[in-house]
Amino acid sequence: MKLYADSSSGNCYKVQLLLNFLGQPYDLEEINVLSGDTRQPAFLAKNPNGRIPLLELDDGTHLPESNAILFYLAEGTSFLPTDRLQRARVLQWMFFEQYSHEPYIAVLRFWKQYAGKTQADEPGWAEREAKGYAALDVMDRELAKGPWFVGETPSIADIALYAYTHVADHGGFDLSSYGSINGWLERMAGLPGYIPIAPPPERR
Numbered sequence: 001m002k003l004y005a006d007s008s009s010g011n012c013y014k015v016q017l018l019l020n021f022l023g024q025p026y027d028l029e030e031i032n033v034l035s036g037d038t039r040q041p042a043f044l045a046k047n048p049n050g051r052i053p054l055l056e057l058d059d060g061t062h063l064p065e066s067n068a069i070l071f072y073l074a075e076g077t078s079f080l081p082t083d084r085l086q087r088a089r090v091l092q093w094m095f096f097e098q099y100s101h102e103p104y105i106a107v108l109r110f111w112k113q114y115a116g117k118t119q120a121d122e123p124g125w126a127e128r129e130a131k132g133y134a135a136l137d138v139m140d141r142e143l144a145k146g147p148w149f150v151g152e153t154p155s156i157a158d159i160a161l162y163a164y165t166h167v168a169d170h171g172g173f174d175l176s177s178y179g180s181i182n183g184w185l186e187r188m189a190g191l192p193g194y195i196p197i198a199p200p201p202e203r204r
Contacts, residue, residue, distance in 0.1 A: 002027040002056040004043070007198035009033075010106055010163035011066040012053040018073055018159050021193040034114065067094045070156040079156050089150045093157035096138070097164075104132035106164045108171030113200040132173055136181065139165070143180035147187060154191060162188045167197060 003019070003026050005012035019026055031037045031052050038050040047054045047064045055063045055072075063069055071094075074080035081087050108128055111117040119125040139161065142149060149157040166185050168175055175181060188194070 001025075001058060002029060004029050004031050004046070004054040004056070005052050006031055006033055008200045009052065010102075010109075010167065010197070013197045014066050014159050014163045015053045015055065015069050015073070017163070017195060018070055018079065018156065020195045021079070021159075021191060022073065022077060023193060024073070067098060067156075067160055070094070070160060074156045078153055079159070081151060081155065086150050090155050090157045093149045094160045096135075097157075097160045100131070100138070101135040101161065102164055104128045104135060105168050105171055105173060108132065108173070109164065109167060109200075110171075112172060113170045129172070132168070132171070136165070136168070136173070136175070136178055140178045140180045143184050147184070154188065158184070158188060163197070170200070 001024070003012075003015060005016065005028060007013065007016065007028070007030065016028075031043070033052065037043060038047075038052060044050055046056070046062045049064060051064060053064070053066050053069060055069045057063065063072060071080065071091075080090060108125070111122060111125070146152070148154050149161065162185070165175075165181065166188070
């Protein structure tokens with residue numbers, strides 16, 4: 001398989017992390033979104049939506065969207081439960097990540113680390129920050145009930161939420177008061193096959 005990705009992107013890191021947990025070999029092609037790589041005709045032929053990550057399967061099929069890729073790769077592994085309700089719970093948290101978490105925590109990280117913006121530059125900063133903390137509150141309460149988001153073992157729900165949560169400080173979020181989240185972050189980083197996310201590219 002071949003993965004088109006920016007290794008400093010949380011959405012791309014999700015896929016790389018699962019591939020490493022699974023010991024699955026793959027080729028990596030680094031894509032520079034800021035340079036317009038995803039808007040070139042050759043890439044748009046693979047993913048008309050012009051986004052990464054993009055997974056190219058062995059038969060040449062292309063699969064976009066980070067959480068869809070996680071679901072595909074996790075099928076038949078311990079990272080995706082076989083129980084019907086637990087599978088739905090995994091999807092529940094992955095939808096939460098995309099709609100209630102990523103638009104706030106990841107966006108502030110992008111504004112600060114990639115675009116070099118401050119709160120003064122973006123009128124919507126305070127609202128996104130508040131909604132990001134609201135998502136962290138939900139996560140911390142859930143993790144107070146058990147070690148992982150679904151069941152007694154890590155799943156792709158944990159991977160999806162870990163990617164941007166563990167670098168939330170890049171966007172100015174303070175995690176020091178979230179005891180359950182911090183314990184979970186330590187458990188994730190202790191899993192066999194763990195790899196760190198790449199640092200954001202230097203701004204020019």
